[in-house]
Amino acid sequence: MNVRRLIPAAAVTGAVLLGLTACSSADGSEHKDGGRLDVVASFYPMQFLAERIGGEHVEVTSLTKPGVEPHDLELTYRQTGRLADADLILYLKGIQPAVDEAVKLSEAPNTLDAATLTTLEDHGTEVGGHDHGEDEHGHDEHGHDEHAHEHEGDGAGADPHIWLDPVRYAEVAKGVGKNLEKTDPAHAADYRENTDALVGELGALDTAYRTGLKNTETRTFITTHSAFGYLAERYGLTQEGIAGIDPEAEPSPARISDLHSIAEKEKVTTVFFETLASDKTAKTVARDTGLRTDVLDPLEGITDASKGDDYIEVMKSNLAALRTALGAK
Known part of the structure; x- marks a missing residue:
């Protein structure tokens, strides 16, 4: 790390x-x-x-x-x-x-x-998804302001x-x-x-994300760190991070064991890693669980390795990767 x-x-x-x-x-x-x-x-x-x-x-x-x-x-x-x-x-x-x-x-x-221009939520250091009162399509029935708190002070704890x-x-x-x-x-x-x-x-x-992720075989994905909390919540998915929000955090043995169980129970197919951080832990988890790996880019920077030349293109690539991993219909 x-x-x-x-x-x-x-x-x-x-x-x-x-x-x-x-x-x-x-x-x-x-x-x-x-x-x-x-x-x-x-x-x-x-x-x-x-x-x-x-x-x-x-x-x-x-x-x-x-x-x-x-x-x-x-x-x-x-x-x-x-x-x-x-x-x-x-x-x-x-x-x-x-x-x-x-x-x-x-x-x-x-x-x-x-x-200060939007609302931030405290996804904390916990990993895994949260129940936000979703409808049958996996979308929040009451919108996101109900669960979001305003950005306060130094933003401690906010994702x-x-x-x-x-x-x-x-x-x-x-x-x-x-x-x-x-x-x-x-x-x-x-x-x-x-x-x-x-x-x-x-x-x-x-709209592309809402449509593309509306019907999937599973709603759970595993990624190297919990950068996708807002995306998961917006589209009714469950993010399971190997580490927490901090990309430098090391997962505990107990967390690795949990991921094995989650992958089997939720029919997870893929462990995602990112372009600017080491993929070592993700590949280890994937090997131990028999899952494949792919890139889910947190878009913290664009390089030659990025699957697109700008934000819009890479987000579309992320959608394609999620559709494949989640078994979109």
Whole structure:
């Protein structure tokens, strides 16, 4: 497993001060690249929103390079120092502690925490699905607000993987669009149009998932860590994580034994692993239970190994993988 490493607070503070000094000596009269807004995104799901909604009016820089596991991000002094000069910092609190700390210390005038734009739920460190009062089709009869709590304070205990639910991701997209309209009112009409187009695509994606997963032989899937809680709840599935929400957590022997029983009882066919983390544990569980393996991408980054070039394409690939694993009819 990866070891999570953070820049010490003193180093971050020094980098921010250094960045502010550099900014004061530079010509800040115009945005770089011909007047485009300078947007800093924390990792891919935020980068995708900024690029799709901002279009030609923004220049987006991601703090997380392709192939880097976001939880393990180490910020350079240059990255940290330039935060104070960004026109917008778009991040998701609770995913990357190093980013959370750097944003706080930067005192940047325009920061947007995506977690404040929708509702978060405390899926906790428990693994496995939960009963949310589903109807006969596996959908929540009362919607999700009844079970969701508002994002509070530091988000402790809240599951941050909101982008894997197209409905919640659309809510975030709307908030990003409104922020860009306010930041750059001269191009508000374009931001509004781009937001509407993206929300429409996410709506179509939601429909595809609801239709594609409506009738399946099993509703249970096993994955390396519990990143898919929102997706599972949205579409009436049961997620069984080998580890908890933290991708670095090691499963206990008791948990491995439980998975053997669950796989047999629920007729599970597949153990999913992801593109940016080790597949060793997933393959061990699959071998011990006689199951096959496949990729269910948590979309924390796009690489050459990704089954698609962007969020929409990879989510469609995930749907195809789930349909196969669950025996969709």
